[in-house]
Amino acid sequence: MKVKIKPVVTYRLRGTAESHSLTLLKTRDLIDISDEPAERGGTNEGFAPTEFVLGGLAACTNVISNKIAKKNGFRIEAMEIEIEARFNLLGVTLQKEVDLVFPEITLRIAVTTSATEEQQQILKTDLPKYCAVSKIIRQSGTNIIDQWQFTKPAA
Numbered sequence: 807m808k809v810k811i812k813p814v815v816t817y818r819l820r821g822t823a824e825s826h827s828l829t830l831l832k833t834r835d836l837i838d839i840s841d842e843p844a845e846r847g848g849t850n851e852g853f854a855p856t857e858f859v860l861g862g863l864a865a866c867t868n869v870i871s872n873k874i875a876k877k878n879g880f881r882i883e884a885m886e887i888e889i890e891a892r893f894n895l896l897g898v899t900l901q902k903e904v905d906l907v908f909p910e911i912t913l914r915i916a917v918t919t920s921a922t923e924e925q926q927q928i929l930k931t932d933l934p935k936y937c938a939v940s941k942i943i944r945q946s947g948t949n950i951i952d953q954w955q956f957t958k959p960a961a
Contacts, residue, residue: 828852846898856898856907859943860889867915867937874932880925883959884918908948916955927957 819833821840827848828874829840840855842848853861864887875882890912919928930952934940944950 817818820842824918824934825849829855845951856893859908859939862912862939863911863937863943864889866937867913870937871915871917871933872937873931874929875919875921875925878925878928880919880921882917882919886914886916888914888916890914906947908943908946910949910951911943912951912953914955916957918957918959922960926954930954941951 817833820832822830823830824830824839827842827846828851831840839852841850841852841931842854842857844850846854848854867887868885871885872882891908892910893906894904894909896902897907917926917929919926934944934950934952940950
């Protein structure tokens with residue numbers, strides 16, 4: 807029996823300000839913390855809100871890459887994702903409104919897989935199409951530079 811997926815769902819998340827910089831986040835049955843780094847007046851107990859965005863990009867890259875691989879008949883044996891983002895601090899320091907918070911993000915994706923070159927190309931092409939976080943960031947005007955490295959698994 808095939809499960810019919812709803813095309814649109816509603817996410818619910820609650821944020822409670824525990825201090826001027828620390829926010830307690832709750833969604834489903836999960837709890838997390840967001841905080842500012844010490845140099846911006848926080849206590850450094852959690853990711854800053856903008857770091858959560860970048861973490862979302864890394865997590866989405868992993869999930870969607872693996873879905874693409876499965877759909878196209880190959881496995882990802884291992885994946886390392888590194889993100890380097892240029893971040894305009896003028897907005898978060900209240901100096902000036904900033905339209906483009908992340909002007910550029912370099913997304914380095916190292917994949918261990920036995921995928922063919924054609925399958926690797928499908929992965930590279932489809933990831934920006936289907937990763938929701940990537941789409942949100944790209945549509946904001948951010949230039950995401952994808953750098954892929956493919957390695958065959960050890961025999």
